[in-house]
Amino acid sequence: MTNDNTLISVQDLKVYFRSGHECARAVDGISFEIRQEETVCLVGESGCGKTVSALSILGLIQTPPGEIAGGQIMFQGKNLLELDEEDMQKIRGNRIAMVFQEPLTSLNPVFTIEDQIGEAISIHKNIGSGELRDCCIKLLKDVGIPSPVQRLKDYPHQLSGGQRQRVMIAMALACDPDLIIADEPTTALDVTVQAQILQLLKSIQETRSMSILYITHDLGVVANIAHRVYVMYSGIVTEQGNAAQIFHHARHPYTQGLLASLPSRSKRGKRLFSIPGTVPNPAYKPAGCPFHPRCPHAIPICGKEYPKMCDYGQAHLARCPVLFKNSHNPDKPEPKSI
């Protein structure tokens, strides 16, 4: 599947967390790729391994208790999992940058904005202090912070949540990376600010022609920015495809459930659908398909055999053989909805 313009490809990545006798398989063999100038969304509910996947790309999984149990992450011809710490430092922040979920706590409270952005530049580039200052000002301007010169001397607590997230984005942009990993960057912000930040990320992606790996549980956001989508459940990719395929022709019961639980105008005043049950504990996953205990289409074999990826054509894949078989069946059952 690897094309020439693939920027990063993650193959069969496994990240386990051990504590005592328990082994939580947070990420259990996921594969995905991001092409140049592409926005890819990793979607899934809390605890399905999205953030862990992102952190392992940057080599930021704490070991112990974490452990990369297998797979490879190919980035610009190198397997990131085999690089030593020093080479990894040259990639972090420089070629791959990350924007975190909580802008309130992700900036160091005791350093000024200038310190923190400048540091991200000077660590990777040899640059004079005057030039560094200009770079910081330009970055702040690029992310839409008003009167950037005054803001340079501010501390994080003097900025609003949205501004802090803009500063985080400026920091991520500092070295003009090839890939920005945005880990739920709008979750902690209120809705109007969310829209602004999304717009900002979109325009950055277009003007700077970089790739974005966007991690979210919010399908509304996905519809807004994603070129391609990977739906994750309990440490595996359950469905992948472009945004249109996922939203209009979902082929996995989990994706269908997620879409059914979105509020919409036609469902006004009615109770929203929710997928029954909860995400399995990553230390005690059910055998077979991890989704089968909650799946409306489950048949006995789902609890025994690990499901294969089924190809629907045009790079649309879903990990549900049951629905795949049904889709070739004229009397296929509609997904249950309440």
Add this chain to the structure above:
Amino acid sequence: MISFIGRSVIQKIITLFFVSIVSFLIIHIAPGKPSQVDPMNPKFTPEMVERFQKEFHLDKPLHVQYLYFYKDLFTGETVSWKDNQSVLKKIWERFLNSLPLFIVGTIITWTLSFPIGIRSAIFRGQFYDRSATFLSYLLISIPGFFFAYVLIIFVVNQFHVPVIGMETFGIGDGASLPYIFMDRIWHLLLPSVLGATGGIAVLSRYVRSQMLEVEGQDYIRTAWAKGLPPEQVHYKHALRNALLPFVTMFGLILPGLIGGSVIIESIFSWPGMGRMAYEAILARDYPVILTVNFVSAVLVLAGTFISDLLYLVVDPRIRL
């Protein structure tokens, strides 16, 4: 800023006033009277006791005594009931004796605790951390007096140097200057090291847990994600935040000048403030007890004031 300082000083003066009342009352509520310290002493005839009471206004009501005492204190006329010497002068002499012990002890404590605690946090769960943890719990659990004797026996047997007191008795007669200097150092070293061990054990634990807490914060993850080398993450981003609470503690070590060293000063016969206060309490020498109490209250308040100011300097979130 100016208004903060003004407000703070006024508040502290009010606190000091209440401290003076409460400590005065407590001393007088405590059983035993200054005039009855030594009933077996043939000099303590009923007439003597009466004269004693008259002389020191002990026959007056409490509030009058209070006024007499603090009038004397502020005019610098307070005298010890035991030897009729000026209390302030006595305290000043003892203070100068305690000072080197306090300074050396504090320097040893703070310069060692931080590297130990920080390294423990960085190498959490590894051999270094485990041995540091074991050692500090060992040092915390050993009683100070016992450890002191072990140390004294070791040093005296091993190096054949005297360690009791501030200097070897009678050394001033004809000894050369470097010799006297070395003698002083030896005498100073043991009590300071001893005073510091407990401090290091406790403080390094604090530093470790503070560092660990900060290392788990989101902004440390951000620092890693920027591609900073580990030294910068630990010693710039983490340490700077972990230090904040210790700034408060730094102000509060001032009162340790008095109370912190009673046991050590007693073991080493070191003529310091703590021992003087202890002896004054046994002798019910009210003026000395109350003055020491007042001075230590002033030190506590000055300490908190200093730490407030330091906080202002180091934490950008606190602005007035």
